[in-house]
Amino acid sequence: MAREIISTEQAPSAIGTYSQAVKVADAVYLSGQIPLVPETMEMIDGDTEAQIVQVFENLRAVAQAAGGEMADIVKLNIFLTDLGCFTTVNEVMARYFETPFPARAAVQVVALPRGAEVEMDAVMHLGARA
Numbered sequence: 001m002a003r004e005i006i007s008t009e010q011a012p013s014a015i016g017t018y019s020q021a022v023k024v025a026d027a028v029y030l031s032g033q034i035p036l037v038p039e040t041m042e043m044i045d046g047d048t049e050a051q052i053v054q055v056f057e058n059l060r061a062v063a064q065a066a067g068g069e070m071a072d073i074v075k076l077n078i079f080l081t082d083l084g085c086f087t088t089v090n091e092v093m094a095r096y097f098e099t100p101f102p103a104r105a106a107v108q109v110v111a112l113p114r115g116a117e118v119e120m121d122a123v124m125h126l127g128a129r130a
Helices: 046-066 083-096
Strands: 003-006 019-024 027-033 074-080 103-108 118-125
Touching: 019 046, 027 046, 027 074, 046 083, 046 118, 074 083, 083 103
Parallel strands: 074 103
Antiparallel strands: 003 019, 019 027, 027 118, 074 118
16 A cells, blocks of 8 residues: 655654654554644743643644544554653643543653653544544
């Protein structure tokens, strides 16, 4: 099957050797997003909640560029430098998703690129809500 590379200026450009997302048939694999502001490529100012919101906004921009929405995400992976922020993740996530929620994993890691406190990647299936 052919691969389609997804790219948008509405999300941070890749800071390494990867694409923002890759689409194969109805599946879209969204690369990890950290809380970079797309226009400046700098980390967002603010607390952990602000970082989580920025990551979800970045994921939404890539999902839309691929022809989907947040509701089309079927798997979400969350990487945190402090699992003590788990409650905040759940509170912010509830602003972006409704039931049925995607499958999800959340793990604590030692460090993330550019000193981010959170990174997320996702798998989206176009037509998942049909």
